Amino acid sequence: MLTVLNHPLITHKLTVMRSINTGTKDFRENLDEVAGLMAYEISRDLPLSKVRIETPMQITESYELAKSVVLIPILRAGLGMVDGILDLIPTAKVGHVGLYRNEETLEPQQYYAKFPPNLADSVVMVLDPMLATGGSASAAITILKEKGAKTIKLVCLVGVPEGVARIEKDHPDVDIVLAALDEKLNEIGYIVPGLGDAGDRIFGTK
Numbered sequence: 001m002l003t004v005l006n007h008p009l010i011t012h013k014l015t016v017m018r019s020i021n022t023g024t025k026d027f028r029e030n031l032d033e034v035a036g037l038m039a040y041e042i043s044r045d046l047p048l049s050k051v052r053i054e055t056p057m058q059i060t061e062s063y064e065l066a067k068s069v070v071l072i073p074i075l076r077a078g079l080g081m082v083d084g085i086l087d088l089i090p091t092a093k094v095g096h097v098g099l100y101r102n103e104e105t106l107e108p109q110q111y112y113a114k115f116p117p118n119l120a121d122s123v124v125m126v127l128d129p130m131l132a133t134g135g136s137a138s139a140a141i142t143i144l145k146e147k148g149a150k151t152i153k154l155v156c157l158v159g160v161p162e163g164v165a166r167i168e169k170d171h172p173d174v175d176i177v178l179a180a181l182d183e184k185l186n187e188i189g190y191i192v193p194g195l196g197d198a199g200d201r202i203f204g205t206k
């Protein structure tokens with residue numbers, strides 16, 4: 001299922017990020033803030049379990065998160081979303097998948113993977129600012145499923161219909177959450193209007 005978050009603060013910060021005049025520091029800070037706002041929305045349906053606790057007044061029943069949350073940033077650009085989400089879910093564990101797109105074929109190449117244990121019992125959130133062809137996100141989700149992950153959400157800032165269709169075809173069980181659904185991919189596989197190369201803008205590598 002696709003959810004496009006519609007919130008004025010997210011839209012405003014995304015506008016700042018899209019602008020060619022926004023430098024590395026402001027791009028990074030806005031990404032951090034948007035990820036935090038998205039965390040609030042994507043955590044709405046986290047399951048709760050009943051616990052018995054003692055308040056200063058009496059023993060009572062209350063609720064706590066029932067499952068571990070695992071964040072999986074797709075390197076590099078997904079790293080820029082981790083801290084903003086950890087601010088809201090500080091108990092989350094963090095795994096990493098290293099993928100880069102071959103610039104000619106646009107096929108994802110894997111170079112790293114390291115995950116916390118018990119993925120099968122966790123809510124796994126795959127993080128990447130950009131959902132372009134969907135190849136990278138699809139490959140990351142396949143790797144996670146091979147490691148046992150069952151409940152997976154894909155959380156991206158900007159996506160296009162092509163990328164959404166790819167995930168819906170390859171992984172119909174995965175919820176997709178976007179901050180914006182853009183128009184299309186251009187002839188070299190970049191999202192338009194988009195925000196350019198997310199990794200380069202986060203890390204100042206161009």
Ligand code: PRP
Nearest residue numbers: 075076077100101132133134135136199
């Ligand atoms: C970007 C982006 C996604 C991928 C999206 O990463 O962060 O991971 O491209 O494209 P896709 O949907 O067509 O696979 P990139 O390969 O540029 O690597 P980087 O994060 O290291 O810059």
Ligand code: URA
Nearest residue numbers: 132190191196197198
């Ligand atoms: N990766 C990016 O960083 N930007 C795009 O527009 C597409 C893929």
